[in-house]
Amino acid sequence: MERKKQPVDLAERTKSTAPLKKELDGxxxxxxxxxxxxxxxxxxxxxxxxxxxxxxxKNKKGVLFVKVEDAVWRFELTKRKDEIIEKVNLHLKKNTIKDIVFI
Structure with missing residues (x-):
C-alpha cells in the first residue's frame, strides 16, 4: 500500500522557518x-x-587567525606579517602572538 505525499504549502513552510532565521540572524x-x-x-x-x-x-596557541577580504590584501598583509605581529604584541604589552595566518 503506497502512501501519497501531501503537497507542501511553501507559504506555511516559510512562516515556520521565519522565527529560526530571526534567531540565527540575532x-x-x-x-x-x-x-x-x-x-x-x-x-x-x-x-x-x-x-x-x-x-x-581567533587566537589559538599564539597564532592569530585573520579573515581577509580578498587575495590581494592577503598577499599584502602576508608581506607585512612580522611588522603586524610586533605591533600587536607591543599593544598587548606581551609577546602573545607568535604567528598570523591570513585566511
Whole structure:
C-alpha cells in the first residue's frame, strides 16, 4: 500500500522557518559584536584602511587567525606579517602572538 505525499504549502513552510532565521540572524550579530569587542585594538594597530578588509577571528596557541577580504590584501598583509605581529604584541604589552595566518 503506497502512501501519497501531501503537497507542501511553501507559504506555511516559510512562516515556520521565519522565527529560526530571526534567531540565527540575532546570534550572528551577537558573535560579530563579540569579535569586534574582543579585537577592538585591531584598528588602532593596523589602521582604519586595513581594519576594513581584515578582521581577527581567533587566537589559538599564539597564532592569530585573520579573515581577509580578498587575495590581494592577503598577499599584502602576508608581506607585512612580522611588522603586524610586533605591533600587536607591543599593544598587548606581551609577546602573545607568535604567528598570523591570513585566511
Amino acid at each position: 546570534l550572528l550579530k551577537g558573535i560579530k559584536r563579540y569579535q569586534k569587542q574582543r579585537y577592538a585594538f585591531w584598528e588602532s594597530v593596523v589602521g582604519e584602511k586595513i581594519a576594513k578588509v581584515a578582521m581577527p577571528i
